[in-house]
Amino acid sequence: xxxxxxxxxxxxxxxxxxxxxxxxxxxxxxxxxxxxxxxxxxxxxxxxxxxxxxxxxxxxxxxxxxxxxxxxxxxxxxxxxxxxxxxxxxxxxxxxxxxxxxxxxxxxxxxxxxxxxxxxxxxxxxxxxxxxxxxxxxxxxxxxxxxxxxxxxxxxxxxxxxxxxxxxxxxxxxxxxxxxxxxxxxxxxxxxxxxxxxxxxxxxxxxxxxxxxxxxxxxxxxxxxxxxxxxxxxxxxxxxxxxxxxxxxxxxxxxxxxxxxxxxxxxxxxxxxxxxxxxxxxxxxxxxxxxxxxxxxxxxxxxxxxxxx
Amino acid sequence: xxxxxxxxxxxxxxxxxxxxxxxxxxxxxxxxxxxxxxxxxxxxxxxxxxxxxxxxxxxxxxxxxxxxxxxxxxxxxxxxxxxxxxxxxxxxxxxxxxxxxxxxxxxxxxxxxxxxxxxxxxxxxxxxxxxxxxxxxxxxxxxxxxxxxxxxxxxxxxxxxxxxxxxxxxxxxxxxxxxxxxxxxxxxxxxxxxxxxxxxxxxxxxxxxxxxxxxxxxxxxxxxxxxxxxxxxxxxxxxxxxxxxxxxxxxxxxxxxxxxxxxx
Numbered sequence: 202x203x204x205x206x207x208x209x210x211x212x213x214x215x216x217x218x219x220x221x222x223x224x225x226x227x228x229x230x231x232x233x234x235x236x237x238x239x240x241x242x243x244x245x246x247x248x249x250x251x252x253x254x255x256x257x258x259x260x261x262x263x264x265x266x267x268x269x270x271x272x273x274x275x276x277x278x279x280x281x282x283x284x285x286x287x288x289x290x291x292x293x294x295x296x297x298x299x300x301x302x303x304x305x306x307x308x309x310x311x312x313x314x315x316x317x318x319x320x321x322x323x324x325x326x327x328x329x330x331x332x333x334x335x336x337x338x339x340x341x342x343x344x345x346x347x348x349x350x351x352x353x354x355x356x357x358x359x360x361x362x363x364x365x366x367x368x369x370x371x372x373x374x375x376x377x378x379x380x381x382x383x384x385x386x387x388x389x390x391x392x393x394x395x396x397x398x399x400x401x402x403x404x405x406x407x408x409x410x411x412x413x414x415x416x417x418x419x420x421x422x423x424x425x426x427x428x429x430x431x432x433x434x435x436x437x438x439x440x441x442x443x444x445x446x447x448x449x450x451x452x453x454x455x456x457x458x459x460x461x462x463x464x465x466x467x468x469x470x471x472x473x474x475x476x477x478x479x480x481x482x483x484x485x486x487x488x489x490x491x492x493x494x495x496x497x498x499x500x501x502x503x504x505x506x507x508x509x510x
Numbered sequence: 511x512x513x514x515x516x517x518x519x520x521x522x523x524x525x526x527x528x529x530x531x532x533x534x535x536x537x538x539x540x541x542x543x544x545x546x547x548x549x550x551x552x553x554x555x556x557x558x559x560x561x562x563x564x565x566x567x568x569x570x571x572x573x574x575x576x577x578x579x580x581x582x583x584x585x586x587x588x589x590x591x592x593x594x595x596x597x598x599x600x601x602x603x604x605x606x607x608x609x610x611x612x613x614x615x616x617x618x619x620x621x622x623x624x625x626x627x628x629x630x631x632x633x634x635x636x637x638x639x640x641x642x643x644x645x646x647x648x649x650x651x652x653x654x655x656x657x658x659x660x661x662x663x664x665x666x667x668x669x670x671x672x673x674x675x676x677x678x679x680x681x682x683x684x685x686x687x688x689x690x691x692x693x694x695x696x697x698x699x700x701x702x703x704x705x706x707x708x709x710x711x712x713x714x715x716x717x718x719x720x721x722x723x724x725x726x727x728x729x730x731x732x733x734x735x736x737x738x739x740x741x742x743x744x745x746x747x748x749x750x751x752x753x754x755x756x757x758x759x760x761x762x763x764x765x766x767x768x769x770x771x772x773x774x
């Protein structure tokens with residue numbers, strides 16, 4: 202089933218971590234298996250890298266602590282070798298890391314070089330985007346990664362009910378649009394022409410972290426935008442190019458967009474005011490954010506909406 | 511709230527049947543004669559419904575007001591007595607499904623599948639509604655004063671759905687009986703694969719579905735629409751187009767299954 206939620210503040214930064222946690226926790230019934238966030242903090246000159254070195258359920262085995270530390274040191278060494286000056290590197294879990302680096306080169310070689318380290322998966326790269334995801338409900342993940350207090354202008358999240366793939370981090374949303382900075386997607390639905398698009402994008406040189414159809418949307422949109430399309434144009438084109446039933450959200454460094462397929466088969470409700478735009482699979486998540494009964498509406502089939510910070 | 515499994519956020523979950531195995535009605539309503547009201551802010555869906563059913567079925571209340579439903583799901587499902595229920599706020603999904611008799615008034619909006627399988631009574635919604643509104647409706651009146659999502663009245667088997675605003679794609683999909691009165695615009699595939707029933711639309715129609723065709727407007731149609739608008743205080747009805755089943759898609763005859771066996 203899965204649940205998605207997104208927020209964009211038009212009047213300046215807010216406690217995104219706490220807000221999205223409330224929204225996602227209220228939709229736990231739509232997906233208790235894993236929870237993920239794409240948060241946009243203040244953009245600066247540093248590149249933020251979120252990466253993992255092991256699946257959560259495999260991180261505590263015999264000798265794993267030593268192996269994780271060895272691989273973390275290898276990541277740090279590779280960052281230095283490729284010319285990325287490491288400013289900070291922290292971890293709340295021992296297997297998921299946040300690094301900030303001074304780096305002005307291409308992101309793709311950086312991501313590829315890091316992912317060559319055993320077990321490494323780059324969750325996000327960019328000047329503002331930070332993807333955090335793990336197993337469990339929103340409150341569990343938020344507490345684990347100390348997300349309340351994360352201040353930013355916009356973000357989105359996903360609660361997952363595993364149906365066609367495993368309960369693991371690789372299958373958890375959001376998906377970063379490798380190798381494009383600051384673009385991420387969450388999705389509720391199924392794409393029926395997944396393999397066709399995956400082959401096409403792989404031929405263009407893109408790699409995929411997962412077998413999940415949702416990752417296609419992120420890379421598809423980012424490639425369109427890299428070719429000069431606006432987010433809105435790319436999302437509208439996706440309605441013709443992607444088959445299936447879906448509602449998805451896409452965030453960039455300064456935008457939040459939503460798209461519904463032509464059957465309007467997957468839910469989405471929208472609240473919009475001068476200060477705030479909030480979208481979610483269910484009204485209960487909007488109420489969890491605003492704390493009051495507010496007027497919401499369901500976007501219709503083939504509707505694409507984009508808001509800017 | 512004895513027996514509750516409460517999360518840190520104060521929201522209680524019954525997904526996968528983990529919460530409230532021994533819940534009982536909280537008995538928090540204030541009762542005045544045959545009317546009662548209670549605040550649902552801190553109650554789970556199950557406790558709201560236990561309290562509502564206690565008031566209606568045990569205490570014999572004629573009018574119950576639920577305040578602050580907080581978009582929780584499945585509120586008021588399965589109420590089978592004649593009474594009046596007011597909801598001050600917005601319920602979530604599946605509100606007042608499978609009801610048989612109550613008059614429900616909702617001041618806010620509702621999520622998906624409101625009044626699904628309603629057998630008798632009325633549900634009046636001052637705001638909008640999500641998709642699948644009135645799915646498999648069997649009887650009674652469902653009135654939405656705002657816009658409605660997709661698949662309104664899918665598999666409708668009776669009763670009347672009135673929407674003062676717009677409706678989305680596949681409205682009246684596979685409807686079998688009953689009537690829909692749409693005052694705004696309708697999305698693609700209106701009345702797709704309908705077996706029977708009547709759909710009135712005042713606004714633009716994006717496209718008709720398979721086997722949905724224009725019907726001839728009669729005095730009986732005018733009388734029906736006027737009567738429904740008068741009953742629910744909706745003002746003067748606009749001018750409608752009428753759509754019915756072309757009866758080319760499915761296998762139609764006038765025989766009941768038992769009669770068909772005899773013929774065969």
